[in-house]
Amino acid sequence: MKISAQEEFGLRCLLQLARADSSGTALTLAQISRAEGISVANAGKLMWILTKAGLVTSQRGTKGGYYLARPASEIHLNQVIRVLDDERVDSHCRSYTGVLDTCVHTGDCGIRPVILELHQIVDNALSEITLSQLLGTEANVDATLHHIQGVKQRNPQENDLHSEMAALEIKGITG
Numbered sequence: 001m002k003i004s005a006q007e008e009f010g011l012r013c014l015l016q017l018a019r020a021d022s023s024g025t026a027l028t029l030a031q032i033s034r035a036e037g038i039s040v041a042n043a044g045k046l047m048w049i050l051t052k053a054g055l056v057t058s059q060r061g062t063k064g065g066y067y068l069a070r071p072a073s074e075i076h077l078n079q080v081i082r083v084l085d086d087e088r089v090d091s092h093c094r095s096y097t098g099v100l101d102t103c104v105h106t107g108d109c110g111i112r113p114v115i116l117e118l119h120q121i122v123d124n125a126l127s128e129i130t131l132s133q134l135l136g137t138e139a140n141v142d143a144t145l146h147h148i149q150g151v152k153q154r155n156p157q158e159n160d161l162h163s164e165m166a167a168l169e170i171k172g173i174t175g
Contacts, residue, residue: 003081010046010084011077012036017056018072018131026058026065046084053083072135078126 016035020027027035033043047066050056057069068075098104105111133144 004085006046007081007084009036009038009042010050011080013043013046014050014055014068014075014080014131015134017066017068018135021068021072026063026067028065032066049083053079055080055083068131072131075131076127077129077131077134078123080131081126082123 013032013036016032017027029040029043029047032047033040036043047056047058051058051066054069055075056066058064058066103109129145134141
């Protein structure tokens with residue numbers, strides 16, 4: 001599974017807003033773009049998407065700018081990725097049709113359940129993480145994420161799937 005540039009930069013922009021939110025400050029597009037090294041146009045597009053989704057609000061005027069629509073502790077990463085994700089799970093099969101209009105395995109596919117389960121596993125993991133948990137040092141965030149992962153017990157079938165997918169990724173098959 002890959003994170004798109006839009007997902008990466010959108011998440012980073014939200015983190016900028018979360019940091020500014022702690023001091024009650026709104027950020028302009030210019031401030032966001034400068035802080036993340038992206039164009040003002042790209043920052044504007046991301047803020048438009050995030051505003052439309054209800055994650056960000058804006059205020060016009062001299063003290064205007066963008067800020068989080070709700071506390072960072074209430075914004076989960078799966079919500080953010082869902083908003084910024086260009087490719088939906090249901091469109092996956094339409095992406096790999098070869099030279100045909102539809103995949104030859106549309107009626108019965110052994111790969112589709114794996115793809116769907118992987119997306120569900122990632123979505124479940126991201127639903128446990130909030131923007132506020134990503135603020136701070138990398139070491140603190142890493143410790144928090146390991147704690148979250150350690151709290152959830154996986155059943156044996158999930159462990160087998162994780163091990164098999166990790167082995168495939170190491171071999172470069174899923175990359």
